[in-house]
Amino acid sequence: MELLVVLLFGLLMAAGTATVRAMLKDGHGHTPVVRSTESWYAGNLPSEPFTSSLAWYRPGARVQ
Incomplete structure (x- = not known):
């Protein structure tokens, strides 16, 4: 048993x-x-970025 512990260590x-x-x-x-x-x-x-394609949907957003 001690040998097993030493080998494991x-x-x-x-x-x-x-x-x-x-x-x-x-x-x-x-x-x-x-x-x-x-x-x-x-x-x-x-x-183009995804957010610029949603510009028509957002109120107050300027479309470029």
Whole structure:
């Protein structure tokens, strides 16, 4: 029984050490800047904001 507890404790220590080492090796959460080479596009999104299409509905709103 004591051997099982010692092995379990050793496993927990190894897992904790591996977790800390992986977090430190990862760069502390810093991610590299994304370099985009393709032009930006909106896909199938509308060309104007949704709120401007509701301008006719809101009282007192000016339509552009």
